[in-house]
Amino acid sequence: MSPRAYRRAITALGLNQASAGRYLGVSARTSRRYCTGDAEVPVSSALLLRACIAYKVTPVVPIWKKGAS
Numbered sequence: 001m002s003p004r005a006y007r008r009a010i011t012a013l014g015l016n017q018a019s020a021g022r023y024l025g026v027s028a029r030t031s032r033r034y035c036t037g038d039a040e041v042p043v044s045s046a047l048l049l050r051a052c053i054a055y056k057v058t059p060v061v062p063i064w065k066k067g068a069s
Helices: 003-012 017-024 028-036 043-054
Strands: none
Touching: 003 028, 003 043, 017 028, 017 043
16 A cells, blocks of 8 residues: 555545554554655555445544553
8 A cells, every 4th residue: 555545545534643553553653654655554454444445434443541551
């Protein structure tokens, strides 16, 4: 998935870079790197995002709390 396709996919799902990272189980920094092309989007993540768009699934983004174990 290209950086442009990643940005379009997360926008279509109503996510920002940080929430997309949480949804995919990566840091906000890694999500930003996907957007800029500094890191390649894993195939599994690309497939998940595309499936959410195709089947009109609204992602449930976990909330990470500091100090939570």
